[in-house]
Amino acid sequence: MTRKRPEELRSHRWFGTDDIRAFGHRSRMLQMGLSESDFRGKPVIGIINTWSDLSPCHFHFKQRVEEVKRGVWQAGGFPVELPAHPVTEQYMKPTSMLYRNMLAMETEELARSQPCDGLVLLGGCDKTPPGLTMGAITAGLPFIFVPAGPMLRGNWRGKTLGSGSDTWKYHAELRAGRITEEAWKEMEGGIARSFGTCMTAGTAATMMLAVEAMGLTLPGASAIPAPDAAHPRMATDSGRRIVDMVWEDLTPAKMLSQGSVDNAVAAAMAFGGSTNAIPHLIAMARRAGLELDLERFHAISARVPLIADLRPNGTTYLMEDFFYAGGSRAFLERMREHLDLAAMTVTGRTMGEEIAGAEVYNDAVIRTLDNPLQANGGLTVLHGSLAPRGAVIKTSAADPRLLTHTGPAVVFEDYADLKKRLDDPDLEVTADSVLVLRQAGPQGGPGMPEWGMLPLPKKLLVQGVSDMVRISDARMSGTSYGTCVLHIAPESHIGGPLALVRSGDLISLDVPNRKLDLLVDAAELARRQAEWVQRPRRYTRGWTSLYLDQVTQADEGCDMAFLEGTAPSPEPDIY
Known part of the structure; x- marks a missing residue:
């Protein structure tokens, strides 16, 4: 393999030349107590860290970044920590999804504007794996992802x-x-017992696994529990590996293929993963110029069995059990016939080479292909008069009896209306009703909040009702469950058919035939469309205003239109 020479490093243009600008760059490094031998002629590794005091999933990153640095130093590189927007699931309102694209843009700009030769991405909480990788793919530098890992069992x-x-x-x-x-x-004191991400098969676990299946982490990295001693070792190993990746010029353009994307989808489906993986992986694929849409998702889900028996799909096991059962390498090895084994990984070896021989130690947690939890990946893409551009349902977390259902709509105009009226004893609702929530899409939320698992009306809960059909243009947490139709496109805020539903209208859900229809005649719908008026815009400044101008719909990945595509940002002209 041809290796770069020191003068071919990108950072050489900052530190290695003999002009006045390089003089200034070097003198400022010396100002911080460094020696020229520390940084000149070595790969400069930008460690993009999403730590903050309000990021419980990433609370250990203050230490992990030091362990990554140790590996970079050991391999002969020069590590620099670059703090980035800590997109936190727990505290950000209205939703962290509003800021995924900000993190992607920040990652791209940090890589472009600073003297980085390669990147280490520290993330794990739901939106950070896609946000970081979207930006790093666009930046085009060699990179490796260090997943936060799941917390301990509650x-x-x-x-x-x-x-x-x-x-x-x-x-x-x-x-x-x-x-x-x-x-x-x-x-409250027992459900979250350590730092790390949710230990269910939620969005964080799904996306960390998907990034590994794309070949962008060290093998086995995504399932290591955050407090386990193997986790800091993995961080140090990642720091060592990225230095070699720079010398090898192993960029995302050379690594990622259609097989990489399909592997990520297949792994998410066999895992019974979060529906949030859909817009995230679509956005990530588009950044790499690779094909992924709702129909491709559905096709892969239909052929890949669900073999991870983890909550919320299963009833017992959690990510700690998954790790002890063999973890992500064993999981991927077990489903190898559904993977593109020739796809490249950050090690420079193929996926097939990296998972070969990994053993499963508990078949109850990671099931065999002939004894799956469900015969397919548990995701169905729906179309129909209520979702012309698609909607999704996680059938593995739904009540099977409701997958074919027709019932009258009970419409909530927005989340505030839902909270106000849901438990009203006079609410006209039965177990056969279809709960409908509007104004929860990419623009309506804004940010497509995780409101899709609508709570059930109290008067039905006390009667023993445990599930109902619920429909919205929202997302839902990967830890959620129920017969919830999500991601309806186009969304209600821009006048999609969901905006036209009225309480009492019959809605038909037919999952076996992949249909979602509003049973109202076309003439009446045309009349309602003509009378429909869009809500006035609430946000007129800052990031949210830019987001509303640029965000795409759920079926397109909810990326910013001006950030999509593979055209690279130009390198700075002046160093």
């Missing part, structure tokens, strides 16, 4: 708890009067 009164999934479950129990406020409060 525990409460001898019960194992899964973050997110058990929150929804026990909150419904509280509203129904089947557990006490005291028990609910006590659960």
